[in-house]
């Protein structure tokens with residue numbers, strides 16, 4: 519168990535990021551929560567984690583598309599906790615549209631957050647991890663880091679890019695006690711997916727029930743959504759001693775989707 523380690527989880531005020539923060543806190547890690555919203559909006563979650571698990575929980579507001587904000591977030595976290603041992607790159611957004619109608623600002627926003635922000639955080643935490651000769655980087659990628667779906671050109675491109683970043687960082691840090699892996703979930707029912715059900719229904723001209731049945735769970739052979747807890751537990755495992763020789767891996771939790 520990664521007991522006593524300090525973990526920074528990006529985009530952890532809701533959905534998968536909040537769940538991963540919960541699992542790491544349950545395993546005894548201090549956690550730095552992050553989101554682009556003001557501190558007050560994360561206070562309840564932060565306080566709950568401290569009270570439930572007896573660890574230190576901090577919140578760092580930072581829009582991860584802003585390089586300087588990322589640098590400051592990491593400096594502050596290191597100053598307050600002494601180190602960052604675990605980095606979970608989770609923050610992400612989605613937009614669904616045919617390629618010829620895909621708005622430029624949406625395309626660029628997805629690449630900025632889902633891919634470039636991962637480079638920003640890794641670039642600034644690897645020196646900290648190298649100094650202590652221990653580190654765990656967990657990138658929350660997607661089944662869409664391995665296969666494509668129509669109308670998701672920006673997301674699929676960013677997540678495939680994140681897979682490449684994961685493998686490259688794994689090679690560069692392999693002899694420094696650091697591992698870098700990607701978890702590739704299938705569909706998880708979070709606010710991001712609820713929005714996507716609505717968008718996909720509009721873009722394909724079908725009902726929301728049909729999106730769930732014929733688009734999402736059609737790909738997932740187990741016919742079950744991936745749960746937030748499944749992802750949290752996988753992140754904890756990747757931070758454990760048993761996973762010290764797992765690096766550069768893409769780990770699907772997708773009900774068999776990418777087995778096709």
Ligand code: NAD
Pocket residue numbers: 528529530531532533534535552553554555580581582583608609610611631632658659660661702703704705706707708709710711
């Ligand atoms: P979500 O919308 O619930 O959470 C996204 C988080 O990112 C939020 O905490 C939000 O505050 C944060 N965020 C958004 N813009 C930000 C910014 N500019 N700076 C800092 N933080 C920002 O979504 P989710 O479903 O929990 O997704 C989390 C990650 O998991 C994403 O990378 C997503 O691509 C990935 N993923 C989700 C699914 C799924 O089905 N939900 C499947 C595979 C992968």
